[in-house]
Amino acid sequence: MAAIKALFSDIDGTAIRSDHTMSKAVARSFRDCMDRGCTVVLASSRSPQGMMPLVRSNGLEGVWISAYGGGLLVDECGRTLAEHGFGRALALSIVQFVEERFGDAAAAGVYTAQHWYVKSRKDPRIAREERIVQTTSQEGGPEALEEDETVGKILFICRPEATLSVRDALRQRFGALHVSTSSDILVEVNAAGISKATAVADVCSNLGIAPAETAAIGDAANDLPMLDAAGIAIAMGNAVPAVKEKADFVCGTNDEDGVAEACARLWRS
Structure with missing residues (x-):
């Protein structure tokens, strides 16, 4: 994981379980990444308001938020770094x-x-x-x-x-x-040209890093652009077939702490 400077994780079907809660193991894995100097980006189609309860309840202050499928990027201080949309x-x-x-x-x-x-x-x-x-x-x-x-x-x-x-x-x-x-x-x-890949580009631009220095985890079709853009693509065990086909490796399901497993594997690599 030493080469990975930013980790992008989808939320629903990925970072949270089927009951819409985040396990202690997954929350701990995100905090561990941040402790190691890796920027963790929760990349979701949710609104920022729909992501903050997860952040606060799991002690994840310090993560960045990419909301609206790449349409809005907010840093760990709540500052809007990028906004893409239509009228x-x-x-x-x-x-x-x-x-x-x-x-x-x-x-x-x-x-x-x-x-x-x-x-x-x-x-x-x-x-x-x-x-x-x-x-x-x-x-x-x-x-x-x-x-x-x-x-x-x-x-x-x-x-x-x-x-x-x-x-x-x-x-x-x-x-x-x-x-x-x-x-x-x-x-x-x-908006035209906006997808979760936009989040990867915006974060890399703001941090001054290359896409090759990033990893992304997802499960659904709207995660595919993000997986394409990141240096390492990881599919959840519950991911749709197209996501698994795109991935460098497949981890456990969202009900099996797959994100924690993936983070541990990245750090070992």
């Missing part, structure tokens, strides 16, 4: 397109650095997401956006049978945007 007009068009095409098969969440806008908090899909990330959304939908707010991400929580159709329709209609899936019910929309 109100495009956000309105994206949400309107999905609503007209798919009706209530998908519930939209629009994320900025400070807000999470939804149509209704009573939607059970939104309520479930609030419980998972321990963050409260704000009703009003994309119409609530200020004219000068930057949208970091739009998340569509879909019925499982509609997820791929929503993804493919968005890719066809908004070809310049980065559209990916992070589970069988989640479709993520980022």
